[in-house]
Amino acid sequence: MDVSNNEVGRCCVVWFGQPGSMERSTLAAGGWQLRVVAGDAPARIGLRGGDRVIGLVDLRALTDEQVAPLARLLEAHSELPLIALDGSRAVEHHPALERILARCGERLVSPVNPAQLAQALAACERNRADNAGDxxxxxxxxxxxxxxxxxxxxxxxxxxxxxxxxxxxxxxxxxxxxxxxxxxxxxxxxxxxxxxxxxxxxxxxxxxxxxxxxxxxxxxxxxxxxxxxxxxxxxxxxxxxxxxxxxxxxxxxxxxxxxxxxxxxxxxxxxxxxxxxxxxxxxxxxxxxxxxxxxxxxxxxxxxxMPPLRVRGDDIELLARRALDEFRELHQVRARGFDPDARRAMRAHAWPGNVRELLNRVRRAAVVTEQELIRAADLHLADPTLQPAICLDDRREHAERQAVLDALRACGYNVSECARRLRVSRVTVYRLCRKHQLQLAALR
Ligand SMILES: Nc1ncnc2c1ncn2[C@@H]1O[C@H](COP(=O)(O)OP(=O)(O)O)[C@@H](O)[C@H]1O
Ligand SMILES: [Mg+2]
Known part of the structure; x- marks a missing residue:
């Protein structure tokens, strides 16, 4: 994954200790703002919403008296991802410090070179972004x-x-x-x-x-x-x-x-x-x-x-509403809900692509509809009162079978080549053949 430092908000390193001049220039070169919290730690650190912040615990000059206030400060900021920078002194037997170190995703040893520091920050930032939920x-x-x-x-x-x-x-x-x-x-x-x-x-x-x-x-x-x-x-x-x-x-x-x-x-x-x-x-x-x-x-x-979406009952509507609300926060669209037919159609649909399919259908419907309430047709779902939903699934199954068969034919029934064409793995090709009862040996 690419870590870019120029999205919304600033990227900031809160350095608990004293950075050296090489370290300051490495941070500046990487586009990181630096805040130094030295000596007696304040009760809280003011962090601006939207900023992406990483804490660096510099153990090089940390005194025993500073450990407890620092631990309290960091505990008040349990969301802050941390990197530790070890010095030569052995300070680890302090229980509060052990707690801090247990939280540090990366540990660097001083003197740290610019590449290592940049790499550790990138890894920490990547983790922070990946773990943004629970x-x-x-x-x-x-x-x-x-x-x-x-x-x-x-x-x-x-x-x-x-x-x-x-x-x-x-x-x-x-x-x-x-x-x-x-x-x-x-x-x-x-x-x-x-x-x-x-x-x-x-x-x-x-x-x-x-x-x-x-x-x-x-x-x-x-x-x-x-x-x-x-x-x-x-x-x-x-x-x-x-x-x-x-x-x-x-x-x-x-x-x-x-x-x-x-x-x-x-x-x-x-x-x-x-x-x-x-x-x-x-x-x-x-x-x-x-x-x-x-x-x-x-x-x-x-x-x-993980249960398929079709057995999750009311979750279907709950997820659809959430998806629409989240979409509305980011985009100006007219749609603000679902009409009763759409709700029925969503319940009747088999959702072979599960939550991913639901998110995609809702987002697309939110864009294309000109109504305040999304209709079954906007979701490309058949109204269950008119047509059994099964027809749509049958069509999809048929299209999938045909796509596999076409790709196989086009490459002389070579599975690796077919996988490349369809951009799936060979295992998937075999699975699809089984699913659609395409017998490779017989076809060849
Ligand atoms: N229970 C859920 N609540 C909210 N979003 C979900 C839920 N399950 C799946 N999603 C979303 O659906 C999409 C597919 O989920 P993912 O975890 O990649 O599925 P899988 O790995 O089983 O294919 C993702 O965008 C994910 O955020
Ligand atoms: Mg997946």
């Missing part, structure tokens, strides 16, 4: 959603892998973030990666890093996502798409807590909590020999099933 973002008051929220709370507290299952758009990634945000690792990184989107030749290096010269083009050592996420949570989306060699390396991380960078045979210790999500049936993938059974058992320690 479980409240999992909207829903239906029984299935209340159960999901209770389960998330229960699972967040234990440091075990969770396998999150559910159809596309049911909020698997949102749930993974909530698990992280509610866990003891919340001040550490949350790293999300879509395994299906990684190119098979680079997946090992992306996940586990590489040494300089490991392969052509590897001009420098690069840390993989597991090392970047050290101390935090790694979320592996579409874990069923992981190629075999990466499955083996992942198993090792889960079993031994170690990894090897590509081009190295040295073990590196990593401490990450692994959350994985899949919309395909992993058990079936295991039966078909596409997914390691031992890995499956390691990932499936705790199971979180």
């Amino acid at each position: 479980i409240e973002r999992l909207v829903g008051a239906s029984r299935p959603m209340l159960e999901v929220r209770a389960t998330v709370h229960r699972y967040a507290r234990v440091d075990l892998p969770v396998l999150i299952t559910g159809e596309t758009g049911t909020g698997k990634e949102l749930a993974a973030r909530a698990l992280h945000d509610l866990s003891a690792r919340r001040w550490r990184p949350f790293v999300a990666v879509n395994c299906g989107a990684l190119s098979p030749s680079l997946v090992q290096s992306e996940l586990f890093g590489h040494e300089r010269g490991a392969f052509t083009g590897a001009n420098a050592r690069r840390l993989g996502l597991f090392e970047t996420g050290n101390g935090g949570t790694v979320f592996l989306d579409e874990v069923g798409d992981l190629p075999a060699d990466a499955q083996t390396s992942l198993l090792r991380v889960l079993q031994e807590g170690t990894l090897e960078r590509v081009g190295s045979n040295q073990s590196v210790l990593v401490d990450v909590r692994v959350l994985a999500a899949t919309h395909v049936d992993l058990e079936q993938a295991v039966e078909q020999g596409r997914f390691r059974q031992d890995l499956y058992y390691r990932l499936d320690v705790l199971r979180l099933d």
Whole structure:
């Protein structure tokens, strides 16, 4: 993800201690404003709304007397992401200081070079942006959603892998973030990666890093996502798409807590909590020999099933209203609600794309309608009193089947090529073939 420093609001580092001149110039070069809180800490720090702020705890000149007031100040700003800058003195046995350090996402050692400082700020900022929500973002008051929220709370507290299952758009990634945000690792990184989107030749290096010269083009050592996420949570989306060699390396991380960078045979210790999500049936993938059974058992320690939207009852309308209200805050549109037919149509619809589909339909309707109340037609939903909603789904299914078939034909039934054309993974092509009863062997 790109971290740009010129969005709305200022980017500000509150430096608890005394920055050196090199550090001041690094911050200035990165577009960071600097506020120095030195010596006796004030009771509160005035932070302007809209500013993006990171605290840096400079331990180099911190005296024992300053620890308690600083701890109180930081506790009053529990939302502030922190970086620590260690000096040479050992101050860690102070319990208040230990609490502060436990919160620091990054720890730098003085003398720190400009690149390290810039990197730490970027990582911290990225985390802050990613974690901007918590479980409240999992909207829903239906029984299935209340159960999901209770389960998330229960699972967040234990440091075990969770396998999150559910159809596309049911909020698997949102749930993974909530698990992280509610866990003891919340001040550490949350790293999300879509395994299906990684190119098979680079997946090992992306996940586990590489040494300089490991392969052509590897001009420098690069840390993989597991090392970047050290101390935090790694979320592996579409874990069923992981190629075999990466499955083996992942198993090792889960079993031994170690990894090897590509081009190295040295073990590196990593401490990450692994959350994985899949919309395909992993058990079936295991039966078909596409997914390691031992890995499956390691990932499936705790199971979180995200219910499809169609079984969430009143949540459909709740989510639709929320989506419309949020849209209205940002855009000038006429629509301010839904008419009764639209509400009925939303309930009758099967929502194969779940919450994602609902958000898209509502936003589109809000733009196109000229009415105050959005109608079923604005949502491109059939009025259930006129037509069974099933027709729309049938059309979509038919279109999907045809698209896969066309792509397969166009590339001589080569699955890799077909996957490239459709911009999906090979695993997805196989899944779609099964779903639409397209028998590759027979077609070829
Ligand atoms: N319960 C929910 N409340 C609010 N928004 C949700 C909910 N579930 C999903 N979303 C939204 O729907 C979209 C898809 O969610 P995501 O977590 O990416 O689904 P998945 O990973 O299962 O495909 C995202 O924009 C997400 O914010
Ligand atoms: Mg997803």
